[in-house]
Amino acid sequence: MGGGTIRIVLADDERMVRTALRVILDAEPGLEVVGEAATGAEAVSVVRELRPDVVLMDVRMPEIDGIQATRRILAALPDPPRIVVVTTFENDAYVYDALRAGAAGFLLKRVAPEELVSAVRLVAHSESLLYPAAVRGLAAEHARRHPPLAPWAARLTEREAEVLRRMAKGLTNAEIADGMGVGPATVKTHVAAVLAKTGARDRTQAVIAAYESGFITPG
Structure with a gap:
């Protein structure tokens, strides 16, 4: 666009x-x-x-x-x-x-x-989730309570895992970059890797996958 x-x-x-x-x-x-x-x-x-x-x-x-x-x-x-x-x-x-x-x-x-x-x-x-708290609430309510950890979770690097957790909070790339002390371009690369490894179309899908797989647990 x-x-x-x-x-x-x-x-x-x-x-x-x-x-x-x-x-x-x-x-x-x-x-x-x-x-x-x-x-x-x-x-x-x-x-x-x-x-x-x-x-x-x-x-x-x-x-x-x-x-x-x-x-x-x-x-x-x-x-x-x-x-x-x-x-x-x-x-x-x-x-x-x-x-x-x-x-x-x-x-x-x-x-x-x-x-x-x-x-x-x-x-x-x-570049961020629409109403992240509500998306998290829906995922927490409807995802299985004790799902097996998805295979893709083990393929995330430490930085990619942290980026996914911050994406789940609804942070933009710039906010994630500030919080992690890296540049926005680096965050963009990590986000792309997270989407590829989770098989997600966008940030919302990645967060849903994180909850459904047990990578992020409710609460």
Whole structure:
């Protein structure tokens, strides 16, 4: 995406919700809503056609739900958009399933306009988790309580392991670099290695994997 306009697609079966989101987002410099979808199947089609940077995806929609739509979008495009699930209840198992399917984060429908805008900008640049405490809470609640440690954990270097722990706290590359006393470029290299070794698409997926594997334990 670079430093240009963040292009957004809205997927929600309620027209009033889409209209409200469009009004908020289009009023912000550097943000543009380029398309809308009222069903999960329509969301897949619109995203494949328009190739946005960010998708705001309702979980429960007709035809196919937001989880299946997320899976299909990520499987269909070589450079897929960042998908943010929009939900009513933050501890919903559907939200966790969406994160496991590849969503970059989630937003509550009652979120304040300024938080919505901030979240879209944050997830578009993908340098930290969206609401890290909530993501950790979902992972802790839904991950198995005593999972076997994943084989990839033994392949992490000491620095990569520390970077993953700090990623789980929602820190940006710059914040991780400051805390570890290294340069941002070094952190970026470590993050790339962590994603490769965990098989994760992005930071959210890496954190989910860390909890599900037992690398990070709740509490």
